[in-house]
Amino acid sequence: MKKSISLILFLLLSLTINVNAQADDDDKKFFVNLTSDDIDRAAMAVSISNKVLSTNNIKTTIFISAQGVRWVDKNIPQNTYVNGKTIPEMLKAFMKSGGQVIVCKMCMKNVGGMKTSEVIEGVKFSGTLEALFAENTTVLSY
Numbered sequence: 001m002k003k004s005i006s007l008i009l010f011l012l013l014s015l016t017i018n019v020n021a022q023a024d025d026d027d028k029k030f031f032v033n034l035t036s037d038d039i040d041r042a043a044m045a046v047s048i049s050n051k052v053l054s055t056n057n058i059k060t061t062i063f064i065s066a067q068g069v070r071w072v073d074k075n076i077p078q079n080t081y082v083n084g085k086t087i088p089e090m091l092k093a094f095m096k097s098g099g100q101v102i103v104c105k106m107c108m109k110n111v112g113g114m115k116t117s118e119v120i121e122g123v124k125f126s127g128t129l130e131a132l133f134a135e136n137t138t139v140l141s142y
Contacts, residue, residue, distance in 0.1 A: 029059045029137040035066040036142055042071055043081045045142040046090040053099050061131040062094065064123075065104035068142075069112040072103050072119045088120050095122040102128050 030052045034045045045062060053060040070076055071087045078086035085093075091101055102124045108114045116125060132139065 027136045028056070029131070029134050030061070031132050031137050031139045032060070032062045033139065033141040034062055034064045034068040034071070037067040037070045039079055039081055039087065041142040042068065042087045043083070043090065045140070046087065046094055048140065049099060050090075050094050050097065053094070053097055059100075060094075061100040061102060061127075062091070063102050063104070063128055063132070065107045066111060069103055069108045069114065072101070072108075072123050073112055073114050074120050075114075075118055092120065092122065100124065100127070100131065102126070102131065104128070 030049065032045050032049050034042060036042060049060050049062050052058050064072055071078075071091065074088070078088055080086055081090070083090075095101055101122065103119060105116075105125045108116075108119065108125075119125075131137070
């Protein structure tokens, strides 16, 4: 009888630990700051973000600022990366998978000389601080 009760308690404790671990994973967030207009850096930023989003199901945001704003300008012809896609194509696929892309509005105007109508579809213009300073957020910068 003692063995049965011990086994039941052990199983309940294991279940509780697994549920808590799952809850902790659900709270994780990933924030990538992309400031560069270098194609290799941009491709790495988008690829890592896509991997984190698809493999770990972690809410992922790419924030594009400074020179990086040129990646979301739909009027600028873009070079193709070695995977056969342009950075805007990679960003669109990332957003289609549930990722969030936010562009710095001030950088967009001052560095890129762009209007909101010239930005690829799906890119947001606000929400940066909420995404960056959310609890359990890992930040990576390119």
